[in-house]
Amino acid sequence: MTMTSVKLSRILDERLQNGDVRTSFNRDKDTYRIEWNQSKEGITITLPNVIAKFNLKGDEAIDELVDHVQEAMRIMNEDYELTGMEKHIYPVIRATSFPDTTQSGVKLVYKDHTAETRIFYALDLGKSYRLIDEALLEKEGWTPARIDEIAGFNMRSLPAVPKHDRVAENDFYFIATQDGYDASRILNDAFLEEMKASAKGELAVAVPHQDVLIIADIQNNTGYDILGQMTMKFFAEGRIPITSLPFIYEDQTLEPIFILAKNKPRK
Template sequence: MKMTSLKMKKILEDRLSNPEYNTSYNRDKDTFRVEWKETKKGMAITIPNVVGKYNQRGEDAIIELVEHVTEALRIMNEEHQLTGMEKNIFPVIRATSFPTETKAGEKLICRDHTAETRVYYALDLGKSYRLIDEPLMEKEGFSLERLNEIATFNLRSLKIDMKKDRVAENDFYFVAHQDGYDASRILNEAFLEEMKANAKGELAVAVPHQDVLIFADIQNKTGYDILAQMTMKFFAEGRIPITSLSFIYDEKKLEPVFILAKNRPEKQ
């Protein structure tokens, strides 16, 4: 049976039925909105996107969406504080195109990272996290310097396991703990320096999406092409895409590298 927007709307109405929620459907935009009755805080779901995911993954796509929406609404309705929660503050990497304000117009706390990426700060709440905005930071009397110091310290405490692949005489390393902070580990300077010291060739780094960090020990020209294809594939598949560009790490700096995939290795 073919899934349509109206059928999906009905499924979402059923699955997100809650006496404390209001739901509405915008036919023109083909969006479904869920919000708290009392505060009117909520979110809009673009139905064609859900239909597309349903056609690819079936029932799992709907289950995942309902869990995500329910958790997001719960967080919106809670009061949060930073004091006493310092161990739960972490940095997160986002694309420079990512919004710098919340939907309510509050400024999100962030700092520049590279020409392609920006660092935001998150309060970890278990199953999800909330990005820290200016009102929350100022209410607690935190400064950006203090927030960054705490987040960086916590990041260094995260374990780093890697899977290694060797392709066309180049070594590729993948960090994928699926804890929400895989890409954030690019901010662990001691780890980057260790990878650089052990690299036989040039060290390249990529953060195509939030849940993966890729290192490439590039030992010939083919390595750049393989990394470019790999990064593009991960970028296209990621739940929270960051950048399809990779970076050369040298002298404690990350410089975007533009690679044209001319030398694709032939399929065996």
């Protein structure tokens, strides 16, 4: 069937409505919102993105969205502590356009990363996680530096074993474990240095969405075109998009690049 925003909003109403939440469809912005009646905290969904995934995956795309929303709403309505949960705190990469404040007006804890990305912090809860805000940090008496140190340590303990593919004499490596922190491996300097040391050409890195880290050993100009197309495709399909721009990794720094078709990228 042909899916429209109106049809999708009605489906979500049937799947998500209950007495404790309020749902609404904004025709002008083409968005759907679900929020708790009491706290007003909730989630806003951009419907065209979901429709695009529905066109690719069918009803599975809606099932995945409903599961994600229900879990996120449950987490939003519960109280959590950081003390005793240190081993479950991880960094997550987000676009600089990602909201830095919760719907209730509480600022999230974050750290600048690149011109395209920021580092937020998550308390892992098994099936999902909750982004850590300043109110939770203040309640625990923790500093941003402490949360960053703990999250970084835990991230470095995650396995970083990429799958390899060689295309047009360029080597591409992918980490996609679906553990929620694939893109976070971009923060593992030791891993990137290891990949850089073994690269035959120029090393590029991409985090198009949360659930993948792409590392490219670019050995000819065709490699840049392939990386650009690949990054854009992953960016369009990701559940939590980050950036369609890859980065050149040099001297332990990440520099965003614009890849021009059939040309070497401009920094």
